[in-house]
Amino acid sequence: MPAHLWDSAAARDPTHCRQIIVIGDSNVGKTCLTIRFCGGTFPRQTEATIGVDFREKTVEIEGERIKVQVWDTAGQERFRKSMVEHYYRNVHGVVFVYDVTKMSSFVNLKTWIEECNEHAVSLTVPRVLVGNKCDLEDLIQVPSSMALKFADAHNMLLFETSAKDPKESQNVDAIFMCLACRLKLWVILCAARQRSGSARLLSGSARLRACAVCGAAAMK
Numbered sequence: 001m002p003a004h005l006w007d008s009a010a011a012r013d014p015t016h017c018r019q020i021i022v023i024g025d026s027n028v029g030k031t032c033l034t035i036r037f038c039g040g041t042f043p044r045q046t047e048a049t050i051g052v053d054f055r056e057k058t059v060e061i062e063g064e065r066i067k068v069q070v071w072d073t074a075g076q077e078r079f080r081k082s083m084v085e086h087y088y089r090n091v092h093g094v095v096f097v098y099d100v101t102k103m104s105s106f107v108n109l110k111t112w113i114e115e116c117n118e119h120a121v122s123l124t125v126p127r128v129l130v131g132n133k134c135d136l137e138d139l140i141q142v143p144s145s146m147a148l149k150f151a152d153a154h155n156m157l158l159f160e161t162s163a164k165d166p167k168e169s170q171n172v173d174a175i176f177m178c179l180a181c182r183l184k185l186w187v188i189l190c191a192a193r194q195r196s197g198s199a200r201l202l203s204g205s206a207r208l209r210a211c212a213v214c215g216a217a218a219m220k
């Protein structure tokens, strides 16, 4: 395992990047959510994403700076083909997005989760569910209760938000802050295990899984 990841100084290093991938159907607002978080604005116009777009932001969690790189992926199949495997391989956190005004984007979440699992993204990689476009109140098709049930069944937190409404920008931040926070906790947990020198903890159990941050084995 890479020793530097256990070093708390490295964990605090703002240049040490955590990659978060944003996936979901085309047009659900992945680009707008990413721009709202990284740039604080809502773009007047967006083009369909081709492959993957990268944006970065350094966030502070309990006094520690963590650099978050957000990978905004194409929702359209024809624009995804070549990129999927490479990006899934290096991911530290996943944001699944659906459009609260479009039931089909919610139904399709199953396919996105399957794709994620098929590409061997460990279940220990933190995942969150985001219902976007909550500002379109009169058009909502996906009730919160249904989304909550789905989120619970898949062990994810649910965020309902709007990339468009500036009053919701804190909620958009919360999505990524939540993931960054969980990643930070994960690093601390792994470091504690490493310090305790517990070989038993790090091997020999069918319940062990790979750590999302450092690739080391860790308890589920």
Ligand SMILES: Nc1nc2c(ncn2[C@@H]2O[C@H](COP(=O)(O)OP(=O)(O)OP(=O)(O)O)[C@@H](O)[C@H]2O)c(=O)[nH]1
Pocket: 024, 025, 026, 027, 028, 029, 030, 031, 032, 033, 043, 044, 046, 047, 048, 049, 050, 073, 074, 075, 076, 132, 133, 134, 135, 136, 161, 162, 163, 164, 165
């Ligand atoms: N009302 C409303 N519209 C939104 C919101 N977020 C995005 N949109 C609109 O939805 C459309 C699609 O937004 P994008 O962010 O480009 O969607 P995407 O998921 O990145 O689409 P792909 O790149 O094709 O995968 C645009 O017209 C946005 O203006 C929101 O919170 N509220």
